[in-house]
Amino acid sequence: MTETDDLDRRVLVFAPVGRDGPAAADVIRRADLATFVCSELPELVREIARGAAAVLIAEEGLFGQDFSILTDWVANQPPWSELPFVVLTSRQEQPAIGPWRTKLMAELRNASLLERPVQIMTLTSTMRTAVRARNRQYEIRALLQTQARAAEELEAKIKARTMELAAKNAELREQMAERTRMEEALRQAQKIEAIGQLTGGVAHDFNNLLMVISGGLEMLERQTDPMRRRRLLEGMHQAAQRGAALTRQLLAFSRRSALRPEPVDLRVQIGGMRELLDRSLRGDVHVALHFADDLWPISVDPGELELVVLNLAVNARDAMPRGGLIEIRAENLRAYRDTELAGDYVRLSVTDEGTGMSDEVRAHVFEPFYTTKEVGRGSGLGLAQVHGFAKQSGGAVQIESELGHGTTVSLLLPRSSEPPLRTERPLVDLHVQTRTSPELGSVLLVEDDDEVAALVTEMLKQLGYQVLRAASAVAALGALSDGRAIDLVLSDIMMPGDMNGIELAREIRNRRRGLPVLLTSGYAEAAKDAAATEGIQVLPKPYRIDELAAALDGLMTDAPSRLSK
Numbered sequence: 001m002t003e004t005d006d007l008d009r010r011v012l013v014f015a016p017v018g019r020d021g022p023a024a025a026d027v028i029r030r031a032d033l034a035t036f037v038c039s040e041l042p043e044l045v046r047e048i049a050r051g052a053a054a055v056l057i058a059e060e061g062l063f064g065q066d067f068s069i070l071t072d073w074v075a076n077q078p079p080w081s082e083l084p085f086v087v088l089t090s091r092q093e094q095p096a097i098g099p100w101r102t103k104l105m106a107e108l109r110n111a112s113l114l115e116r117p118v119q120i121m122t123l124t125s126t127m128r129t130a131v132r133a134r135n136r137q138y139e140i141r142a143l144l145q146t147q148a149r150a151a152e153e154l155e156a157k158i159k160a161r162t163m164e165l166a167a168k169n170a171e172l173r174e175q176m177a178e179r180t181r182m183e184e185a186l187r188q189a190q191k192i193e194a195i196g197q198l199t200g201g202v203a204h205d206f207n208n209l210l211m212v213i214s215g216g217l218e219m220l221e222r223q224t225d226p227m228r229r230r231r232l233l234e235g236m237h238q239a240a241q242r243g244a245a246l247t248r249q250l251l252a253f254s255r256r257s258a259l260r261p262e263p264v265d266l267r268v269q270i271g272g273m274r275e276l277l278d279r280s281l282r283g284d285v286h287v288a289l290h291f292a293d294d295l296w297p298i299s300v301d302p303g304e305l306e307l308v309v310l311n312l313a314v315n316a317r318d319a320m321p322r323g324g325l326i327e328i329r330a331e332n333l334r335a336y337r338d339t340e341l342a343g344d345y346v347r348l349s350v351t352d353e354g355t356g357m358s359d360e361v362r363a364h365v366f367e368p369f370y371t372t373k374e375v376g377r378g379s380g381l382g383l384a385q386v387h388g389f390a391k392q393s394g395g396a397v398q399i400e401s402e403l404g405h406g407t408t409v410s411l412l413l414p415r416s417s418e419p420p421l422r423t424e425r426p427l428v429d430l431h432v433q434t435r436t437s438p439e440l441g442s443v444l445l446v447e448d449d450d451e452v453a454a455l456v457t458e459m460l461k462q463l464g465y466q467v468l469r470a471a472s473a474v475a476a477l478g479a480l481s482d483g484r485a486i487d488l489v490l491s492d493i494m495m496p497g498d499m500n501g502i503e504l505a506r507e508i509r510n511r512r513r514g515l516p517v518l519l520t521s522g523y524a525e526a527a528k529d530a531a532a533t534e535g536i537q538v539l540p541k542p543y544r545i546d547e548l549a550a551a552l553d554g555l556m557t558d559a560p561s562r563l564s565k
Contacts, residue, residue: 007051008138010034011127014044015058020088020116024056024123031124033131045069048083054130058088063100071107080141084130085111088118143183150176207522211542212239212451218545219458228458235451261393263297263416264305266330266348273306277313284323287313291330298346299416300393308386312350312409315383319354319407327351333412340396344415351408357401386411441487441556442466446476446504448495452541456490459545463552473499473507480512488555493521493531493538505536516555 011033015021025035033053038044041061048055048070062070077083085108089101105111110133114126158169216236220229270289277287309328316326333345386409390397394414401407443465447453453469460467468484470476472495480486489508493501505517519531522541531538539551 004051006034009053009131009135010036010047010051011131012044012047012052012055013037014041014055014061015088016040016061017058020058024088027120027123028056028127031128033127041065041067041070045073048073052083053134054084054086054127056086056088056127059090059101059104062104063097067104074107074109078141080137080144082110082137084133086126086130087111087113089113089115091115147176147180207541208239208449208452211522212236212455214542215455215459215545219455219462222462222545231454232458235454239451260301260303261299262302263418263420264300264302265297265420266295266346267291268420269302269305270309270328270330270348273309277310281313281317281326285317285320285326286324287326287328289328292332294332295330296332296344296346297416297418297420298413299418300413301389304389308389308411309348309350311383311386315409316350316352316354316407319352319356321355324353332415336412338396341412345395345412346415347410347412349408349410351406353406356403356405356407357399358403362399362401383409440464442468442485443552444476444479444486444489444491445469446471446473446489446491446495446501448472448492452492456548459548460490462545463549465552473501473504476504477507477511480508486515488552489515489517490552491517491519493519502530502534502536506534518551518555 011028013021013025013028013035014037015024016039021037021039025037028035036047038047044055074083087101087104087108101113105113112126112130114123154169154172158165213236216232216239219232270291274287274289281287313326313328320326327350329347329349329351331347333347336343336345387397390411390413395412398410398412399407400410440463443460445453445456445460445467447456447469448471453471457467457469465488468479468486470479473491476489476491489505491501491504495501499507501519501521505519508515508517517536518539519536520539520541520543537551537555539547543551
């Protein structure tokens, strides 16, 4: 690697006031990124001209200063270059800081803001992302240089040869264009894959948290022991705090979960949410349901539909700080047609009496992470999820809103030609028989998350199983090698270490053939094919105690037949 290459991959830090400069540089160096601290603006511009992958700037170093030498450099970058800037901001209340910051962001062109105090993980992640983006620009630069050289060589050949080579020349140009298209397609595929991996991990973490909270609420209704109720409450509180921290760290959004559409009766499905909606909304917010008598069934994923309706109801509640009425309506649209849809649809609308939206806000509401709520009150993913659900379901979503006159969000969902599969759908089955018999057997629970492990242990004990917990696949194999009486293994799929749940199940089969194994995952789609190949059942998180009981019953019932083979 040449000296120029080394310079091109530096992170420049300009924070001349206070200790932010050295502290930030130290954090970035520990992230294995080359760093150079600039003490003056002219020095910063000189070093940028020499080579840089990204620039971290504390805004107080520029506020009130003439930084035209910096913006002149930005304006005169080569066509391939969009140098990433990360600007450290603070909660300044001065009237002039807002317009000045807006002007700064516009003139730096490729800039993002980080509000202090900044977590180390957030700073390092942001700078790595900026460096990766700069590296892609270098790839484009190299490609442009390659193309320029190829074009020069081609031009020289064209001039030297006669007209009889025109056909060959056209063929060569077509090959170059195809190569460019293929490279662009490859870059897009790599971006999609990276987003998919990130959202898969986030889905797993969030489903673990939901498992603790939803399962804990269900277990509270069954538990009379004050100490156990206290442990359940503490576990749910910790899960909520972890969820809040994870939300703040979420830097990308991509929807990868596969929908499972089925015929759904909206009157039954939404009617069954009445208690959930009442618990989720304030006492001064009321819900009215209006459904047409001849309402058609629709083809959607019922679980995702509930999340969408709950999302819209919570948004409507937040738009009515003084309370009010939320109306949920459903009506048939026969032979509906617009620029996107054509056919029979059911319109499901959620209307509030809230503050409404401006035209500018309404134009951006479906963008991920766009939110008008104050910090900590919303991630900006709610309406993006609603939009994604409607599109994936073969429908559309529409918004009507006016400032001061409320908002109506309407989902157009496709009519189902089949009758609903279920005539009633209780949200939580509170009538699962409590089993306390010790004859059900002993379960080896393999779960690295302490809160999830505590909750599932309570569920298993409630069902009448004895529980032995291991925090990793290696620990689980150690427990099995001790000769302990284990009747069934319940394991998470995604765990720390070199062995995941599917590999653990494969090893258990080699060591103790016939021992039933049930896997769980907060991102079950990622493991579905691998588990199906091995013939292993996967129980998606979050799950209810009755779903866990049914899965365990099935495995324990099949166990004798497997042991006899």
